[in-house]
Amino acid sequence: MFVPSLDLTLYSSLFTVLPQCAAALFDQHVPAERALREPQLYKYTLHSKCYRIQSYWINILDAVWQSTVIFFMAYFSYQTQSNMDVSSFGFSLIFSMVITSLIHVIIQTSRIDWSVIAATAFSILVFLGFTLIFDSICVDCLAGESPYQVSYHSFQQGRFWFTNLLTIVTAMMPRYTVKCIYNKVRNPFM
Numbered sequence: 001m002f003v004p005s006l007d008l009t010l011y012s013s014l015f016t017v018l019p020q021c022a023a024a025l026f027d028q029h030v031p032a033e034r035a036l037r038e039p040q041l042y043k044y045t046l047h048s049k050c051y052r053i054q055s056y057w058i059n060i061l062d063a064v065w066q067s068t069v070i071f072f073m074a075y076f077s078y079q080t081q082s083n084m085d086v087s088s089f090g091f092s093l094i095f096s097m098v099i100t101s102l103i104h105v106i107i108q109t110s111r112i113d114w115s116v117i118a119a120t121a122f123s124i125l126v127f128l129g130f131t132l133i134f135d136s137i138c139v140d141c142l143a144g145e146s147p148y149q150v151s152y153h154s155f156q157q158g159r160f161w162f163t164n165l166l167t168i169v170t171a172m173m174p175r176y177t178v179k180c181i182y183n184k185v186r187n188p189f190m
Contacts, residue, residue, distance in 0.1 A: 019105045022119035069171040077163040
């Protein structure tokens, strides 16, 4: 078992959902007066130009890129290390997945404010808190290999931190580069 099923379940339901909700809930809407004065603001949604099929395939390719980078960078980094077990490898994967997902939300958010930053920081704290508590008390509560002390052991290794930093930067680089170019071309003075 690479990644415990509990981590995968909590990944989408607890660890990464809060920043997305904060970005959606606290997003500024156009005031009614401005919407009446400038109806062209809604031309993209009326003609379904907001999200086209090209955007879908770009996001699919980006997701394939990110997942490939996360898996194979960890795999090749730990391939020659004899004391690495599958639980440590899985923890490295879930750590990269959570942090990459949270950075992805920040990059895609059109307006970053206190709510998005606080939700992201809180999500990281919840992930780390859950992981550290779970790994300290769960000796054999899951089928397969025990996650006992896996995160504690991983956090003490320089290879873990270097691999995850390199993985996260490499996974996010294409999206960040495209976003920077788009913002430079689309809004050169902002």
